[in-house]
Amino acid sequence: MxxxxxxxxxxxxxxxxxxxxxxxxxxxxxxxxxxPLFSTVLVAIKDLIITGTLLPHIAISLQRSLGGLLIAVAIGIPLGFIMGGWFRKLKTALEPLFELAAQANPYILFHVIILFLGIGEAAKLAIIAWICIWPILFNTAAGVRHIDADLLKAARSFGLTRWSLFYKVVLPAAGPSIFTGLRLSAGYSFFLLIAAEMMGSSSGLGWFLIYSQENYNIEWIFSGAVVIAVLSISIDTIFKYMEKRIVVWNEP
CATH class of the missing domain: 1.20.5 (Single alpha-helices involved in coiled-coils or other helix-helix interfaces)
Structure with a gap:
């Protein structure tokens, strides 16, 4: 309700x-x-889709965003469990480093990454992954830290091994926090990608906006902005749906 x-x-x-x-x-x-009128913008979006002008840029931006997010997930979730205290010795060693790295400004790092990786796809994936890692990592860590101690004691009383306890209790219990980090990172990945495409790219929605601006095509500018807003809302809605389906199904 x-x-x-x-x-x-x-x-x-x-x-x-x-x-x-x-x-x-x-x-x-x-x-x-x-x-321009909103109806005019909708007509412009329809024309751009029919002519095949807009869809390739949408596909490219989504591909880049998803690629960086997947890299962040593969790195951030395991590190989140480490930082949550599940592996205490590693947590002690790595916590100061992560706290420092998380404070790095992504827009400054973008220029550093370009210096080493150029302006190709690798640089875009790297900067997206960098900004996405931290919400996933810290929310996963928070989820692990706030698991009910009585729940862990009850699980241990059944004789579960450390890995069984992790898989059957810790991972599902931390699920809501993990998905919070995923939703935040999904939003960050998309908007930072748009900024990255504006700075150095020849394709994608960010480039499309800059191209439209340079040609003073107001309808295209608003069309790109509306498409970006719709995509962002859609991505967040998908993650909400996944959270309800996966987390509820796996509740301990």
Whole structure:
């Protein structure tokens, strides 16, 4: 019921925003040279999709975003369990290093990464993975730290081995926190990718926005912005659905 209420509220808010946008433009409250009608933007998006102009850039951006996120997941979740104290000696050794690395500004690192990897796909994947690792790592660690001690004691009383305890109890119990980190990282990966594509790329949605800006095509600029917003909401919705299906099914 709570989920339906949230969806309903978000939908109503989005509709109100779109209606205000459309009416303001039609009544001349805003200059349509700078803010076109929402209906005009929708028509532009339809034309871009039909002509095949936009879909390749969407596919490329999603591929880059997913690639960096998967690298972050493969690294961040195991390190999160280490930082959560499940492997205490490693935690003690690595914690100061991770705390320092997490403070590094990704936009500054982007230039350093370009220096070593160039402006190709490797640099984009590296910077996305870097920014995505930390929410996954720290949320996983928090999830492990806050597991109910009584739950662990009860599990140990059944004679579970360390690895069985990890797989059957610790991993499911930390699931909600892990998915929180995944949702944050998914959002970060997409928006940072757009910035990366603006700085050095010849494809993707970030490049499409810069190209549209350089050619002063306002409708294309807003089309790209609307597509990015829809994709971000869709990605977050997918992760919410996955969390409900996987975490609930694996609850200890």
């Amino acid at each position: 709570k989920v339906l209420k949230t969806v309903f509220t978000n939908t109503i808010a989005s509709i109100i925003f779109i209606v205000v946008w459309e009416i303001s433009a039609r009544l001349g409250l805003v200059n349509t040279m700078f803010i």
